[in-house]
Amino acid sequence: MTPLAVLLLAAGTYCFRVCGPVLHRRIELSEQVRWVLSVAATVLLCALVATSALTTGHGPAGWARPAGVLVGGVLAARRAPFLVAVVAAVVTTALLRLLGMT
Amino acid sequence: MRSFWRTLDRPLLRDIALVALADGVVGVSFGAIAVSGGLPAWVPLAMSPAVFAGGAQFAALYIALGGGGALAAVVAGLVLNARLLPFGFAVADVLDLPWPARLLGSQLLTDESVAFTLLQRDPVRRRAAYFVCGVLLFAVWNAGTLLGVLAGRAVGNPDALGLDAASPMVLLALVLPALREPRARRAALAGAAVALAATPFLPAGLPVLLALIGLVTLGRPGASSVARTKVAGQA
Numbered sequence: 609m610t611p612l613a614v615l616l617l618a619a620g621t622y623c624f625r626v627c628g629p630v631l632h633r634r635i636e637l638s639e640q641v642r643w644v645l646s647v648a649a650t651v652l653l654c655a656l657v658a659t660s661a662l663t664t665g666h667g668p669a670g671w672a673r674p675a676g677v678l679v680g681g682v683l684a685a686r687r688a689p690f691l692v693a694v695v696a697a698v699v700t701t702a703l704l705r706l707l708g709m710t
Numbered sequence: 711m712r713s714f715w716r717t718l719d720r721p722l723l724r725d726i727a728l729v730a731l732a733d734g735v736v737g738v739s740f741g742a743i744a745v746s747g748g749l750p751a752w753v754p755l756a757m758s759p760a761v762f763a764g765g766a767q768f769a770a771l772y773i774a775l776g777g778g779g780a781l782a783a784v785v786a787g788l789v790l791n792a793r794l795l796p797f798g799f800a801v802a803d804v805l806d807l808p809w810p811a812r813l814l815g816s817q818l819l820t821d822e823s824v825a826f827t828l829l830q831r832d833p834v835r836r837r838a839a840y841f842v843c844g845v846l847l848f849a850v851w852n853a854g855t856l857l858g859v860l861a862g863r864a865v866g867n868p869d870a871l872g873l874d875a876a877s878p879m880v881l882l883a884l885v886l887p888a889l890r891e892p893r894a895r896r897a898a899l900a901g902a903a904v905a906l907a908a909t910p911f912l913p914a915g916l917p918v919l920l921a922l923i924g925l926v927t928l929g930r931p932g933a934s935s936v937a938r939t940k941v942a943g944q945a
Contacts, residue, residue: 609753609770613780617770618760620784621791626816628798629805646828647897648925649800650888652793653825653881654898655905655921660765661878663909676875677882684883690725694732697879702872 670710676701717838722826726843729822732876734850736764739873740771741858742865747775751859758855762817762848764877766790769914790915796922797824804837818844825884893928900924 637645661677663669680697684690715723737758744754749771757767766787773783798816801824805812823844830836858865889895901924908917 609749609757609774609783610780611756613770613784614753614756614760616784617757617766617787620788621761621763621766621794622817624788624791624794625798625819626813627795628800628802629812629816632799632802632806644925644928645796645800646888647894647928648796648922649824649828650885650894651898651901651921651924652796652918653821653885654889654902655918655924656793656821657878657882657885658902659905659909659917661875661882662906665914666910672872673875673878676872677878680875680879681882681886684879684886689721690883691728693883694728694876694879697875698872700872701875702870705870705872 672701672704672709675704675709714838714842717834718842722839723842726826726839726846729826729843729880730846730850732873732880733764733822733847734854735873736877737851737854738858738861738865740764740767741855742861743775743858744771745859745862746865747771749774754855754859758852759848761787761791762851763787763791763794763820764851765915786914789913789919792915792919794819797821800824801827801836801840803833804840815841815844818848820844820847821881822847822884825881829884829887896927897924900927 657677661669662674676697676699679700680693683696684693688696718726740758741754745751753774754767754771757770761767761770769790770783770787773786774780798819801819804827805815807815818841823840826843827836827840830839885898889898901921904923905917905921908920912920
């Protein structure tokens with residue numbers, strides 16, 4: 609990594625971040641469009657959950673991580689506290705790895 | 711900041727603190743992997759505050775450590791971060807502030823700060839959730855990176871501790887309430903399926919963006935409002 613590369617990555621990332629907040633007042637968004645934008649954010653977050661839970665690189669992530677997220681997800685869906693769900697996911701994954709599962 | 715702390719209730723602050731703790735540990739591993747792989751210390755120390763996006767930082771790091779070119783590292787990182795553009799529009803209301811605050815506050819936009827913000831309905835609580843989460847994550851992410859750089863090789867493999875399950879789990883727990891709405895759920899599930907199907911074939915980051923195809927399940931713009939008017943008319 610050169611200083612220029614870090615600078616370019618940082619500047620480009622900041623541009624992505626700042627567009628919405630800067631243009632917020634310039635363009636009048638209807639209630640409908642704002643709703644679609646919030647669904648779009650949900651869609652992106654869900655895709656991020658699916659790919660980061662189930663895949664590594666271009667292939668499957670093995671079993672330990674998906675199993676951990678599944679355990680935590682079931683707990684969260686049953687309205688278990690956030691802390692319990694996250695800790696359960698991490699502990700399940702760590703235990704499965706300890707038992708030799710990838 | 712002090713009034714923000716008071717705006718949010720204790721359970722929410724605890725949840726944000728937990729996410730910050732998990733991200734801090736990932737920050738430690740980022741710093742440690744970078745220097746133990748042979749990169750100079752300034753690379754992780756500059757990237758963490760300036761880029762402030764875990765996924766893109768790791769992608770760029772692994773490309774650099776694998777001998778890939780700087781350009782490849784930049785492009786991969788930017789593709790991964792392109793999702794921040796729609797996120798910025800989704801939470802633009804919380805950054806409707808005087809210019810200095812708006813420009814500085816934008817740097818705090820992350821998956822987690824967006825997810826915590828979307829959970830809140832009330833405008834004041836939305837802004838408080840965004841800034842408390844953003845500032846806290848920024849602090850622990852950079853502190854973690856510094857710690858990792860200092861500890862270097864002494865830090866073990868975070869995967870053995872199951873920490874790679876933490877970030878998908880955090881986002882899943884945060885996004886679940888939004889999925890109780892049937893149309894959002896349908897769009898999100900369709901999008902996730904598209905992203906998973908595309909993962910073997912596309913560079914990292916693009917499958918997630920492709921998930922926006924799931925929005926077609928919402929139908930044509932306006933179609934739903936027509937349906938709503940009809941229902942209202944019948945009642």
